[in-house]
Amino acid sequence: MATTAHLDVGTIRKDFPILDQEVNGHPLVYLDNGATTQKPRLVLDAIATYYERDNANVHRGMHELARRATDDYEAARVKVARFLNAADPSEIIWTRGTTEAINLVAGTWGLMNLQPGDEILLTVMEHHSNLIPWQLLAQRSGAVLRFLDVDDEGRLRLEQMAALLSRRTRLVAFNHVSNSLGTINPVADIAQLAHSVGARVLIDGAQAAPHLPIDVQALGVDFYCISGHKMGGPMGIGALWARKELLDEMPPYQGGGEMIDLVELDRSTYAKVPHKFEAGTPNVGGSVGMAAAVDYIEGIGHDAIAAHERTLVDYGLEMLPAIEGLRVFGPKHAAERVAVFSFAVDGIHPHDLATILDAEGIAIRAGHHCTQPLMRRLCVPATARASCWIYTTTDDLDRLAEGVRRAQKIFG
Numbered sequence: 058m059a060t061t062a063h064l065d066v067g068t069i070r071k072d073f074p075i076l077d078q079e080v081n082g083h084p085l086v087y088l089d090n091g092a093t094t095q096k097p098r099l100v101l102d103a104i105a106t107y108y109e110r111d112n113a114n115v116h117r118g119m120h121e122l123a124r125r126a127t128d129d130y131e132a133a134r135v136k137v138a139r140f141l142n143a144a145d146p147s148e149i150i151w152t153r154g155t156t157e158a159i160n161l162v163a164g165t166w167g168l169m170n171l172q173p174g175d176e177i178l179l180t181v182m183e184h185h186s187n188l189i190p191w192q193l194l195a196q197r198s199g200a201v202l203r204f205l206d207v208d209d210e211g212r213l214r215l216e217q218m219a220a221l222l223s224r225r226t227r228l229v230a231f232n233h234v235s236n237s238l239g240t241i242n243p244v245a246d247i248a249q250l251a252h253s254v255g256a257r258v259l260i261d262g263a264q265a266a267p268h269l270p271i272d273v274q275a276l277g278v279d280f281y282c283i284s285g286h287k288m289g290g291p292m293g294i295g296a297l298w299a300r301k302e303l304l305d306e307m308p309p310y311q312g313g314g315e316m317i318d319l320v321e322l323d324r325s326t327y328a329k330v331p332h333k334f335e336a337g338t339p340n341v342g343g344s345v346g347m348a349a350a351v352d353y354i355e356g357i358g359h360d361a362i363a364a365h366e367r368t369l370v371d372y373g374l375e376m377l378p379a380i381e382g383l384r385v386f387g388p389k390h391a392a393e394r395v396a397v398f399s400f401a402v403d404g405i406h407p408h409d410l411a412t413i414l415d416a417e418g419i420a421i422r423a424g425h426h427c428t429q430p431l432m433r434r435l436c437v438p439a440t441a442r443a444s445c446w447i448y449t450t451t452d453d454l455d456r457l458a459e460g461v462r463r464a465q466k467i468f469g
């Protein structure tokens with residue numbers, strides 16, 4: 058079993074019961090963490106304990122279980138706030154995930170602030186979740202979308218920023234880490250440029266949260282969006298962080314219970330932030346699970362995670378391109394990427410490769426990874442993607458390489 062100086066992967070793997078199984082007669086190699094990560098026992102237990110002991114509806118109950126559920130829900134918010142280094146827990150809005158967080162900003166801040174002719178600057182490497190909400194907003198508001206390109210290594214072409222930014226730019230929105238290429242984008246630098254023309258900055262942090270420490274204040278951004286299930290937490294829960302002064306100004310996203318102050322038949326006043334944005338019964342069990350995922354990641358420590366990540370990036374960048382006919386997309390320098398390897402193999406469609414690997418118990422993803430414009434930019438219909446996380450070993454990457462070589466023989 059591979060280990061690094063800081064992280065004992067063998068011990069980590071024991072925390073993830075799902076990894077200990079055979080798939081199609083082979084020990085499972087799970088390399089689809091970009092789609093969703095597996096959940097450690099700590100998270101599974103936290104969710105079970107919540108439902109076994111504390112479950113009730115929050116904020117409106119006058120009994121012990123309702124108090125406990127409310128405490129659990131709000132304590133989870135405090136943990137996520139600390140994880141992102143938010144200035145205050147009220148800056149954290151629970152959402153279903155990154156997608157809903159982005160839609161919330163587009164549907165509230167966006168509709169309130171954008172006028173015909175205003176511009177939204179995106180990049181060609183965005184996940185559809187950070188593209189389509191802005192297309193919808195542009196259609197509704199008359200705003201115009203503009204796009205920063207990538208270079209051949211899948212890095213943002215920052216030299217284009219000066220020409221793309223202007224006083225008309227109201228928002229710059231892009232991912233912290235690309236789900237398709239693994240590129241780590243220079244968030245703080247771009248945020249500074251955006252702010253110099255008075256634009257707001259939204260970061261899609263779905264793929265950053267599992268790999269990197271995040272400090273929204275140091276990054277100097279205005280909105281930051283994450284998903285619980287990409288960082289060891291459950292599905293159906295995520296968070297939007299936004300500066301308090303922006304949240305205070307923004308209108309509600311959805312109407313219903315929990316988000317109100319006083320309701321008349323023809324008008325209402327709304328609860329204070331964050332509850333103004335949390336209409337309806339929330340996913341309390343999900344919040345508890347996401348907070349447990351934060352505990353788990355912080356228990357391992359970002360330094361250990363970074364050291365392990367570096368080991369995997371170095372290993373993958375050396376071993377994968379050594380396979381004849383295999384091309385890895387994304388940055389070549391380890392410091393510019395996380396351990397997400399998108400690749401193409403001559404003569405084998407990524408879907409066929411994924412099917413052959415699956416027969417050997419190796420789970421990868423093949424397709425456009427919800428980044429169709431990026432695939433067009435790279436001139437490929439699809440890629441194969443092996444995405445790693447804290448429990449991935451160099452042995453897993455060896456099994457991947459063996460599987461690719463076997464596929465080459467089949468297609469040879």
Ligand SMILES: Cc1ncc(COP(=O)(O)O)c(C=O)c1O
Binds near residue numbers: 091187235
């Ligand atoms: C970069 C990026 N942004 C956004 C999303 C959407 O996240 P969710 O489906 O959890 O809302 C994903 C999911 O794959 C992603 O990788």
